[in-house]
Amino acid sequence: MYDHIVIGAGIVGTMIARELSRHEGKVLVLEKESDVANHQTIANSAIIHSGHDPKPGTLKAKLSVTGNRLYETLEKELDIPILNTGAYVVAHDAFEEHVLSDLLSRARENGVSRAEIISGERAREIEPNLHETITKALSLPTTRVTYPWEVAFAAMENAIENGAEIRLNSEVTKITESDGAYVVEVNNRDTFESRFIINAAGVFSDDIASFIETETPLRITPRKGEYIVLDRRVKGWINHVIYPVPTDKGKGVLLTPQIHGNILLGPTSVFVDDKENVKTTQEGIATIKKDVAALARNIPYDRTIRSFSGIRATSDYHDFYIKESTQHPRFYHVAGIDSPGLTAAPAIATYLVDLIKDTYALTRKTDFNPYRKKRLTYHKLNDKEKKALFEKDPRYGRLVCKCEKITEAEIVEAIKGPLGSDTIKGIKKRARAGSGLCQGGYCEHEVLKIIARETKKSKTNVDYYGKNTPILLRETKVKS
Numbered sequence: 001m002y003d004h005i006v007i008g009a010g011i012v013g014t015m016i017a018r019e020l021s022r023h024e025g026k027v028l029v030l031e032k033e034s035d036v037a038n039h040q041t042i043a044n045s046a047i048i049h050s051g052h053d054p055k056p057g058t059l060k061a062k063l064s065v066t067g068n069r070l071y072e073t074l075e076k077e078l079d080i081p082i083l084n085t086g087a088y089v090v091a092h093d094a095f096e097e098h099v100l101s102d103l104l105s106r107a108r109e110n111g112v113s114r115a116e117i118i119s120g121e122r123a124r125e126i127e128p129n130l131h132e133t134i135t136k137a138l139s140l141p142t143t144r145v146t147y148p149w150e151v152a153f154a155a156m157e158n159a160i161e162n163g164a165e166i167r168l169n170s171e172v173t174k175i176t177e178s179d180g181a182y183v184v185e186v187n188n189r190d191t192f193e194s195r196f197i198i199n200a201a202g203v204f205s206d207d208i209a210s211f212i213e214t215e216t217p218l219r220i221t222p223r224k225g226e227y228i229v230l231d232r233r234v235k236g237w238i239n240h241v242i243y244p245v246p247t248d249k250g251k252g253v254l255l256t257p258q259i260h261g262n263i264l265l266g267p268t269s270v271f272v273d274d275k276e277n278v279k280t281t282q283e284g285i286a287t288i289k290k291d292v293a294a295l296a297r298n299i300p301y302d303r304t305i306r307s308f309s310g311i312r313a314t315s316d317y318h319d320f321y322i323k324e325s326t327q328h329p330r331f332y333h334v335a336g337i338d339s340p341g342l343t344a345a346p347a348i349a350t351y352l353v354d355l356i357k358d359t360y361a362l363t364r365k366t367d368f369n370p371y372r373k374k375r376l377t378y379h380k381l382n383d384k385e386k387k388a389l390f391e392k393d394p395r396y397g398r399l400v401c402k403c404e405k406i407t408e409a410e411i412v413e414a415i416k417g418p419l420g421s422d423t424i425k426g427i428k429k430r431a432r433a434g435s436g437l438c439q440g441g442y443c444e445h446e447v448l449k450i451i452a453r454e455t456k457k458s459k460t461n462v463d464y465y466g467k468n469t470p471i472l473l474r475e476t477k478v479k480s
């Protein structure tokens with residue numbers, strides 16, 4: 001019997017698991033995918049927003065401003081990368097300047113510090129590639145950028161260090177209540193019992209709610225956002241996050257510098273029927289190019305390396321829905337967590353745990369360890385450190401991913417480390433092998449061979465991502 005089952009291992013579920021692991025009690029995270037951070041958490045702009053945009057008084061406004069601040073603590077505790085970019089929301093005419101003034105008032109009301117409006121000339125002095133038609137900019141210095149799935153790994157690894165458990169490839173298919181406990185059925189087969197249930201299933205949170213509620217408290221309509229990714233050799237072309245003025249469709253199509261030097265152009269905003277439809281489209285790419293044309297000049301499209309899309313959990317509740325079920329005690333919905341959910345996630349976790357504590361007793365552990373050490377990046381070490389490591393393990397001397405300079409030893413660590421993975425994309429998420437200019441063209445088959453060797457699987461059984469997704473079907477040459 002568990003004390004808490006958390007459904008979903010996105011940024012919200014993993015942060016909640018970490019927060020719960022500060023307290024006595026057994027915590028289990030159930031995730032339907034083969035890896036942590038596979039849905040919204042892998043496909044977003046990676047911005048820790050300042051909190052300037054949500055309507056004052058909403059939970060979104062409160063938790064995004066608090067979440068932004070909590071990332072300062074998390075940077076030290078979880079050893080996660082943070083880029084203090086700052087942001088400009090840019091205006092092109094009198095109407096948009098008026099929107100900027102409203103946004104500044106909203107930012108101040110929400111408690112965002114150091115927000116101010118500057119002239120277009122001043123913004124261009126700092127960001128020379130901003131478009132010459134920009135007349136004013138709202139400067140938001142507390143905006144930052146992170147590496148979302150690394151944050152989710154870090155939170156989950158730290159939760160595991162503090163006693164939590166996770167089961168991947170475990171889709172919750174049914175939930176029933178029996179003798180003061182909940183019985184959670186997984187993959188139509190296994191069952192787990194728990195006193196508390198936390199529904200953190202992202203775009204599927206309304207489906208999970210419908211397993212238990214006679215009337216689902218909210219409906220999620222999936223909203224797709226597409227992106228173009230520029231290679232990290234464009235680093236420095238833009239250093240701030242650049243937003244257009246927001247519209248009723250949201251924060252708009254942005255320019256966002258990323259942790260490793262890449263720049264994202266996007267996201268679009270289109271309602272779709274399918275919660276898992278992450279195909280990119282010609283229309284999406286055209287919309288991005290049209291919209292960012294007004295933000296900057298000399299856009300280096302010749303450095304495009306890929307496109308991708310993510311699905312937002314947009315709800316008809318129009319705010320984060322974080323509440324205990326009215327009919328089922330100890331069953332909490334953490335639903336409708338669309339943007340700025342990445343920003344708010346650490347604050348969502350503390351808000352939820354405080355909510356539980358308000359009604360039920362939770363005892364804080366005396367031996368909780370908040371610290372987690374990240375995997376090392378060999379090419380960032382100095383020569384002396386590199387030599388010492390190479391002498392201990394010569395696999396640091398074999399470069400596998402040439403674009404991102406990732407060695408064989410780092411790939412083995414990504415396979416065997418805490419929360420390790422045995423899929424090609426899982427290794428890409430952990431070690432960045434395949435994230436560079438060639439997008440795995442050179443190293444993917446090398447990564448596959450290393451996974452096969454380390455996990456003692458045949459090469460045709462190594463999955464790309466998820467169960468039964470091999471990229472090699474059979475041997476084509478007869479070995480002598």
Ligand SMILES: Cc1cc2nc3c(=O)[nH]c(=O)nc-3n(C[C@H](O)[C@H](O)[C@H](O)COP(=O)(O)OP(=O)(O)OC[C@H]3O[C@@H](n4cnc5c(N)ncnc54)[C@H](O)[C@@H]3O)c2cc1C
Pocket residue numbers: 007008009010011012013030031032033036037038039040041042043044045046047048049170171172173200201202203204208224225226267309310311312313337338339340341342343344
């Ligand atoms: C295009 C786009 C851009 C965005 N940009 C930003 C941004 O820059 N900054 C920001 O703050 N926010 C941004 N967001 C929002 C942010 O990404 C999300 O709010 C956040 O990732 C939500 O995390 P989550 O854990 O709730 O959801 P998810 O990451 O979707 O996790 C939910 C998990 O639940 C699992 N699950 C679902 N059903 C089941 C089941 N039956 N059994 C077991 N597991 C299940 C899923 O597999 C998934 O892993 C953006 C979102 C999108 C889509």
